Amino acid sequence: MRSLPLLAIALWxxxxxxxxxxxxRRGGPPPGAEAPPPAAEPAPAKTDAPAKPKRYQAIVGxxxxxxxxxxxxxxxxxxxxxxxxxVGHNLDLPEGTVRHDAKGKTxxxxxxxxxGTGMGAPRSAPFVDGVNPFDPEIKxxxxxxxxxxxxxxxxxxxxxxxxxxxxxxxxxSVAEMVLQxxxxxxxxxxxxxxxxxxxxxxxxKAREYLLALDDFPKKKAADPxxxxxxxxxxxxxxxxxxxxxxxxxxSVGSSSFNPFGGGGGRRGGGGSKANDTDGIRQAxxxxxxxxxxVVLQKPTSAWLVPDEIAATGSMAIxxxxxxxxxxxxxxxxxxxxxxxxxxxxxxGVPVAVTCPQGLMAGVGVGTGGIMGQDLNTPxxxxxxxxRGGLDNRKALxxxxxxxxxxxxxxxxxxxxxxxxxxxxxxxxxxxLHYATFVTTAFVNGKVVYEKDRExxxxxxxx
Amino acid sequence: xxxxxxxxxxxxxxxxxxGPLRSALAALATLTALTAQAPEAAADRxxxxxxxxxxxxxxxxxxxxxxxxxxxxxxDALGADVAPPAGARLVDASGCTILPGLVSAWSRAGLGxxxxxxxxxxxxxxxxxxxxxxxxxxxxxxxAQNKAATKVVDGLYAKQPVFGDLLRAGVTTLGLVPGGxxxxxxxxxxxxxxxxxxxxxxxxxxxxxxxxxxxxxxKKLFKETFDKAKKLVEERKKPPEPAPAAEAKPxxxxxxxxxxxxSEPPKGDAPPTPNPQPNPNxxxxxxxxxxxxxxxxxxxxxxxxxxxxxxxxxxxxxxxDPNLEVxxxxxxxxxxxxxxxxSAADLLHWQHAVGTELTFPxxxxxxxxDPTSGTIDGVLDQVKALAAPVLLPPALSxxxxxxxxxxxxxxxxxxxxxxxxxxxxxxxxxxxxxxRLAELIRTGLxxxxxxxxxxxxxxxxxxxATKKGSLEVGKDADLLLFxxxxxxxxxxxxxxxxxxxxVPLQ
Numbered sequence: 001m002r003s004l005p006l007l008a009i010a011l012w013x014x015x016x017x018x019x020x021x022x023x024x025r026r027g028g029p030p031p032g033a034e035a036p037p038p039a040a041e042p043a044p045a046k047t048d049a050p051a052k053p054k055r056y057q058a059i060v061g062x063x064x065x066x067x068x069x070x071x072x073x074x075x076x077x078x079x080x081x082x083x084x085x086x087v088g089h090n091l092d093l094p095e096g097t098v099r100h101d102a103k104g105k106t107x108x109x110x111x112x113x114x115x116g117t118g119m120g121a122p123r124s125a126p127f128v129d130g131v132n133p134f135d136p137e138i139k140x141x142x143x144x145x146x147x148x149x150x151x152x153x154x155x156x157x158x159x160x161x162x163x164x165x166x167x168x169x170x171x172x173s174v175a176e177m178v179l180q181x182x183x184x185x186x187x188x189x190x191x192x193x194x195x196x197x198x199x200x201x202x203x204x205k206a207r208e209y210l211l212a213l214d215d216f217p218k219k220k221a222a223d224p225x226x227x228x229x230x231x232x233x234x235x236x237x238x239x240x241x242x243x244x245x246x247x248x249x250x251s252v253g254s255s256s257f258n259p260f261g262g263g264g265g266r267r268g269g270g271g272s273k274a275n276d277t278d279g280i281r282q283a284x285x286x287x288x289x290x291x292x293x294v295v296l297q298k299p300t301s302a303w304l305v306p307d308e309i310a311a312t313g314s315m316a317i318x319x320x321x322x323x324x325x326x327x328x329x330x331x332x333x334x335x336x337x338x339x340x341x342x343x344x345x346x347x348g349v350p351v352a353v354t355c356p357q358g359l360m361a362g363v364g365v366g367t368g369g370i371m372g373q374d375l376n377t378p379x380x381x382x383x384x385x386x387r388g389g390l391d392n393r394k395a396l397x398x399x400x401x402x403x404x405x406x407x408x409x410x411x412x413x414x415x416x417x418x419x420x421x422x423x424x425x426x427x428x429x430x431x432l433h434y435a436t437f438v439t440t441a442f443v444n445g446k447v448v449y450e451k452d453r454e455x456x457x458x459x460x461x462x
Numbered sequence: 463x464x465x466x467x468x469x470x471x472x473x474x475x476x477x478x479x480x481g482p483l484r485s486a487l488a489a490l491a492t493l494t495a496l497t498a499q500a501p502e503a504a505a506d507r508x509x510x511x512x513x514x515x516x517x518x519x520x521x522x523x524x525x526x527x528x529x530x531x532x533x534x535x536x537x538d539a540l541g542a543d544v545a546p547p548a549g550a551r552l553v554d555a556s557g558c559t560i561l562p563g564l565v566s567a568w569s570r571a572g573l574g575x576x577x578x579x580x581x582x583x584x585x586x587x588x589x590x591x592x593x594x595x596x597x598x599x600x601x602x603x604x605x606a607q608n609k610a611a612t613k614v615v616d617g618l619y620a621k622q623p624v625f626g627d628l629l630r631a632g633v634t635t636l637g638l639v640p641g642g643x644x645x646x647x648x649x650x651x652x653x654x655x656x657x658x659x660x661x662x663x664x665x666x667x668x669x670x671x672x673x674x675x676x677x678x679x680x681k682k683l684f685k686e687t688f689d690k691a692k693k694l695v696e697e698r699k700k701p702p703e704p705a706p707a708a709e710a711k712p713x714x715x716x717x718x719x720x721x722x723x724x725s726e727p728p729k730g731d732a733p734p735t736p737n738p739q740p741n742p743n744x745x746x747x748x749x750x751x752x753x754x755x756x757x758x759x760x761x762x763x764x765x766x767x768x769x770x771x772x773x774x775x776x777x778x779x780x781x782x783d784p785n786l787e788v789x790x791x792x793x794x795x796x797x798x799x800x801x802x803x804x805s806a807a808d809l810l811h812w813q814h815a816v817g818t819e820l821t822f823p824x825x826x827x828x829x830x831x832d833p834t835s836g837t838i839d840g841v842l843d844q845v846k847a848l849a850a851p852v853l854l855p856p857a858l859s860x861x862x863x864x865x866x867x868x869x870x871x872x873x874x875x876x877x878x879x880x881x882x883x884x885x886x887x888x889x890x891x892x893x894x895x896x897x898r899l900a901e902l903i904r905t906g907l908x909x910x911x912x913x914x915x916x917x918x919x920x921x922x923x924x925x926x927a928t929k930k931g932s933l934e935v936g937k938d939a940d941l942l943l944f945x946x947x948x949x950x951x952x953x954x955x956x957x958x959x960x961x962x963x964x965v966p967l968q
Contacts, residue, residue, distance in 0.1 A: 128814075129678035132807045134836025136862035172841075174807075174814045455864050 054080040056094045057445065059424060062102030065431055067109035067400035067415035069393050077107055079422040082176075082444035087416050100426065100440065108396060108431045109415050110147025110169075110423035110441065111378045112403035114317050114352050118364035119169060120177060121151035127165040131177040138169045140365040142441040142449035143456045144376045145399075145431075147423040148179065150407045154249050154297070155186025158195035159202070160237035162186060162246070166409045168423070169441075171448040179421075183408035185237045186249040186297075189282040203289055205232035206239045241290055247408045249295045249317075250286060252279030277301045277334075280309070287312040295406050300324060303340040306347030315350040317406055320384035322356050341398065342389030351390075352403040353381045383432040396431055435462070509533040510962065511546030512943070515555035520562055520910075520917050521932035530560055532939040535962035540933060558956065559947050561913065562933050563634025563940030564892065566885040567853055567920035568800060568827050570641060572622040573614070606644030606680035608687050610792075611784035614640040615650045615666045618659065625654040625662065627889035630967050634940035634960050635931075637668065637924045639800060643675035644683045645785060649800060651924050655960055668924050670792050672824075673802040674812045676835075681815035688816055691789040698790065798823040798925055801850070806836025809844050818847055825923035826852045829884065831859035831870060839873035851880035851919055856898040856912075858905060871915070872907045881911065882919030893955075896948040909949060938962075 057079040064075040064087060078085040078093065093099075117123070119141040122130030141149075152164030162185040170176035191199065212229035219226040231239065240246035280299050287294040293313030296302060302309060302316050309316065318341050327333035341351045356373045357363055365375050378399045386395045397403075404414025412421050422445035429436035437457055441449035452458050510532045517525040517540060528542040531550065538547075546552055618638065628636060636654050640647035649669035656662030674680065791797045801824045803809045826848055828838050837859045838845060838852065845852060852874055858867045871881045883899070885892050899912045921931025929938045939962040946953035958965040 126678040129681050129811070130676060132676065132835050133810055134805065134807045134834075134840060134862075136834060139862075172806075172810075172836075174810045455861070455866070 054094075055445070056080055056085070056097040057100060057422075057442075058091070058093050058097050059100045059102050059107050059426060059442075062105045062107035062426065064416065065106060065108040065396055066417065067396060068417070069397055071393070074103075075107075077416055077424060079424070079442070079445045082422050082446075084416055084418055084420050084422050084424075086418055102426050105439065106427045106429065106431055106436075107416070108425050108427065109400045110413070110425055110443065111145040111399045112352075112407070112409070112414055113146050113149035113363070113375050113378060113399075114354050114403050114406045115154060116141075116146070116149035116151060116167075116363050116365075116375055118366060119146070119149065119151075119167070120171075121149075121165070121167040124152055125163050125165070125181065127151065127167065127181060128174065128178040131167070131174060133170065133172050133174055133177055137365050138171045139449055139454050140456060141169050141375065142171070142443075143438055143451070143454065144365060145378060145425050145427075145438045145441070146365075146375055147425070147441060147443050148404070148407075148409065148413050149375070150184060153186075154184050156188045156251050158187070158191055159199060159234065160185035160187050160241065160246075160248060162237065166407055166413075168413075168421075168443055169448065170443045170446070172446075173444075176444050179409060179412060182240070183246055184249055184295075184406075185241065185246045186251060187286070188251045189279045189286070191282065199238075199286070200289060202232065202235050202238050203242075206235045206242055208232075209235065209239060210242060238290075241292060244292070245408075247295055247406065248286070248290065248292065249297050249406075250283035251297045252276040252283055252299050277304055280305060284308055284312045284314060287314050298322065300336045301334050302349075303336065303343040304334060306344050306349055309344065310348040315352070315402070315406060316344055317352045317354060318344075318385070319354055319356045320381060320388055338384065338388035340388065341385035342391075345390055345394055350402040350405055351385070351398050352406045353385050353398040354378075354403075355381050377434075379432050379436065380434055383434065386432060392432070509538065509547055509550040510553060510939075510959075511550040512553045512555045512558075512560060512941075513546060515943075516559045516947075517933060518559060518561050518913060519933040520914050521934055530933065530941070532941075532959070532962040535939055537933060537935055537937050537939050539935060553943075555943060557945060559944045559953070560933070561942045561944065561948065562917045562931055562937075563942055563958070563960065564632045564885060564895070564916050565635040565637070565918075565920040565924065565926075565931055566628070566633045566892075567637040567825070567882065567923040568639055568802075568829065568884050569628075569636055569887050570639065571624045571628060571636065571887040572618060573638065573641070574617075574619075605642060606675065606677070606683040607642065608645040608683060608785045608789070609640070609642070609647045610645040610670055610786075610788035612640060612647035613650065613666050614638050614647055614671075615659065615663050618650075618662075620656060620659040620662050624887075624889065625652065625656070628892060629654040629960065629965055630958060631889040631892035632895075632942050632955055632958055633885060633892055634942075634958065635664075635921065635924065635926060637800075637920070639669070639671045641673075643673045643677075643680045645687065645789065646671040646673050648788070649924075651926055653960070655965065664926075667797075668926070670788060670797050670799045671802070672799055674804070674808045676808055676811050681811060684812070684815045687786065687789055688793070688820060690786055691793050694786060694790040695793050698794070792822045795823055798825070798923070800825055800827050800923060801848075802827045802829060803838070804829055804835070805832040806838055806840040806844075808835065809838065809841055809848075813844060813847075818844075821849065824848070824850045825882075826850050827884070828852060828854045828870075830855055831857065833860055833862040836862075837868060837870050839868060839870040842873065842877045842879075845874065845879055846877060851882055851923065853882040853884050853915075853920060853923060856883040856885075856895060856902060856916075858901065867905070869902070869905050869907070871902055872905065875907060875911055880919055882915040882923065883912075885916065896953070897951075900949050900951070903949060912949075 059077040059079070061074055061076070064072045064077060066072070066087065072087065072089065075087060075089050076091045076093075077087050078091055078097070118135070119137045120132045120135035121127065146169060148166055148168045150164050151167045153162065154164060155162035162182055164184050165181040166179040166183060167177055168179050187199075209229055209232050216226070216228060237246065241248050276299055280296060280302055283294055283296055293315060296309070296314060296316045298319060299316055302318075320338055320341050323337060324335040326335035341353060344351050355363060355375055355378070363375055382395045382399045385398055386392050390398070401410060401414035404410040404412075413423055414420075416424065422442055424442040425431075425438050426440040427436050428439050437451055437460070438449065439451045440447060512530045512532075514527055515525075515530060517528050517530055519525065519540070525540065525542055528540060529544040529546060530540040531538040531544060531547060533547075615638070617640075625636070633654060636652040637649055638652055639649040647670075648667040649671045650666045651664040651668040652662050653664050654662070672684075674684070788797065792799055799822055801812075803812055803826055805828075826845070831837050831854075838854070854871050854874070856871075858869055860867055871883070874881050883895075885895060895916065899916070903909050903912050918927060918931035921927040924930075930940060931937075933941075939959055941959040942948075942955060943957045943959070944953045945956045948955075957967065
């Protein structure tokens with residue numbers, strides 16, 4: 001039954017993110033266990049048990065933004081159950097496919113908020129046991145286009161910490177709301193000399209542990225009494241980073257991008273530090289030590305050292321609306337500006353954008369935010385990056401695929417590619433236009449939001 | 463023919479309207495008169511016949527004009543053509559409606575600390591725009607315990623005015639439930655005119671009370687306890703082994719949590735009966751400690767060797783966890799449960815924790831409408847899958863963050879689910895019950911469903927439907943006499959009869 005011509009897909013099949021397709025369905029292997037995209041992994045022929053027939057849905061005729069930067073005009077997105085089956089022109093739709101007409105509309109992946117609160121998610125672990133799948137904020141998040149976000153704490157401190165989960169706005173389902181847990185751990189720089197030494201040592205031990213673990217099967221075969229190597233004390237988070245199971249977020253400067261903690265450095269959209277180049281360089285040092293790119297949380301001066309960041313494969317989370325003026329009389333006070341995202345992206349640094357973090361609002365969809373400092377308009381935060389010179393085609397990535405990479409979930413969400421979760425938006429205009437609304441949102445292949453039916457924006461027409 | 467003076471007794475409200483001294487004197491006089499009357503009324507053992515009454519039987523058709531005869535505390539006859547027996551005390555109930563007494567299946571009245579949950583909010587206040595959202599509970603939880611064998615009556619103080627107040631408001635059968643989350647304990651059936659615990663408690667283990675909460679501890683507790691109880695049920699099904707090896711004793715004692723024999727469940731005292739009768743000797747053991755949870759371990763550790771040493775002659779049984787025994791009884795269908803599930807989210811979490819296959823006799827209790835976690839009508843399919851009646855607050859709710867009304871009771875009824883209503887803990891709330899029911903009826907709930915929902919459905923939930931909850935020959939004569947139709951605005955509760963005796967309404 002899988003005789004679908006996937007011609008159009010071949011056009012963009014070369015993107016590396018694709019390799020993660022054909023993962024287990026929901027409830028399969030723990031998603032957090034997946035390493036970031038390995039090289040071309042041949043899609044294994046599905047040994048399909050006589051499962052129940054798939055439920056197909058097709059979003060037909062829309063202007064499809066894939067989230068990777070590519071766009072297919074008048075294309076079809078075919079969903080099979082909770083996954084994306086195919087995207088392209090002239091797809092053969094299986095019998096019984098439910099059609100959703102998207103002519104004259106745009107279709108794009110659900111937006112990913114790199115950090116959020118509320119929207120049905122509890123504040124701390126255990127996440128799945130505390131979700132509220134009927135939280136009205138879920139609808140509001142969906143109306144804003146958000147289909148996934150990182151809930152909980154991104155961590156911070158001299159050693160990696162954390163306690164967070166990627167939460168999906170799967171309205172009405174407990175199990176589907178938590179995609180994966182602890183795919184982000186956080187640290188704060190600058191580190192004291194002693195802390196730096198301790199971290200270096202922990203990384204060293206973690207590497208030795210992983211090597212010993214690799215050797216263990218051989219050892220075991222030779223000596224059945226061989227002891228399994230023990231996890232180094234306090235090294236589990238570092239091991240997770242080295243295994244690619246967790247991304248390291250580094251908070252530069254004293255304030256962390258954390259709605260619950262953080263020294264309260266940011267107020268009403270301002271940056272915390274006039275110049276944090278030293279902190280950024282130390283974060284990159286950690287990155288080199290680990291051999292993994294790190295995620296810089298709202299660095300102020302990153303635009304001064306884009307190439308250094310790109311060289312380590314690190315990434316950055318920015319809020320283009322955060323501004324800090326330079327001070328000509330103080331060479332250390334370099335400030336930040338609207339162009340940061342564009343400058344970093346031009347150097348090849350993946351950038352995710354988020355809203356400025358208001359004093360009162362945190363990063364949720366509550367209506368207590370000041371001047372839109374909330375997640376109600378993620379597309380406008382991306383649009384601010386465009387205003388600062390970011391390529392219009394790349395800008396959507398800052399709230400979809402690249403945002404998913406920040407939270408280590410790019411194998412499941414963030415783009416419209418076969419095998420990924422069917423988290424799709426139908427919009428009534430360009431995704432980054434200020435007047436655009438979400439008309440329909442799908443999460444895991446289910447329609448969870450329709451503008452006409454929810455008492456949020458259904459009174460707004462044009 | 464004796465006529466009940468319908469308007470002779472002044473109402474307390476009218477008394478208080480006079481001058482303070484005068485009204486106090488008047489009240490004193492009335493009280494004296496009443497106390498003088500009471501023994502006389504109690505001594506009156508004649509049958510009572512209510513004539514010319516509109517009789518709402520709940521279980522059958524409404525008798526528009528008929529007679530109801532009460533003898534020895536039970537309904538002796540009722541119908542349109544029934545003649546009052548000779549020598550009966552006649553009550554002319556022209557223009558009156560007789561209903562069965564109200565049954566409150568989920569109450570914390572008299573248990574102290576105010577209402578344990580939000581079910582007792584003032585009537586008519588809906589959770590709409592501007593309502594304070596309930597505080598977000600920690601997802602870790604931690605208070606959930608298996609206290610299934612703890613009796614709520616063990617923490618009950620009998621001499622409280624609230625029971626009499628509830629009775630005078632029309633509640634003739636009261637189900638008291640323990641609070642908390644998880645397996646809260648055994649709920650009781652209470653006859654609200656008792657002065658002592660013995661008189662008050664009809665049955666001290668009527669229901670097993672389970673309360674779902676949205677946290678990890680509660681979910682884990684439910685899952686693990688039901689798994690253990692299922693194993694225990696399997697063990698019980700096995701034929702008893704003829705000679706359990708005595709040598710295995712020390713091992714068994716080690717494997718099971720050590721516990722002294724005193725905390726064995728009083729199972730023999732109160733064998734769960736499928737068809738429960740009011741227990742004449744309800745085994746009240748008031749303890750100073752309100753929650754005497756049998757401790758599974760610790761207590762017996764020091765005595766462990768001492769108790770096992772002199773025991774070799776007897777066959778040592780593996781120590782039983784009384785709480786687990788209760789849960790196993792429940793799974794075997796020997797007990798019935800009240801399962802608190804307050805919202806659609808909680809129901810999904812219940813299923814997430816224990817699955818959809820688990821069945822046991824139960825009634826689902828929704829103690830409040832919670833739009834921010836989804837009202838229960840949002841998950842009709844899952845409610846149907848529970849295959850149980852649902853008790854709800856007698857109120858409409860709203861969609862989240864809006865004033866758009868929703869009618870959970872009607873939605874459930876139309877989906878084929880039996881619905882009942884919670885009466886709340888406060889007498890004042892019960893007095894406005896029929897106004898609230900009228901609102902539910904005006905918005906589409908059939909009137910007979912509404913009336914059954916405050917009588918027969920909760921009676922079934924408590925396992926007392928053989929005696930309570932409807933007007934049938936042989937059932938207890940728990941009657942409410944209204945002047946007018948209680949569902950029409952101007953009706954007034956004229957008198958309350960508990961097992962054939964009139965309750966003084968002062």
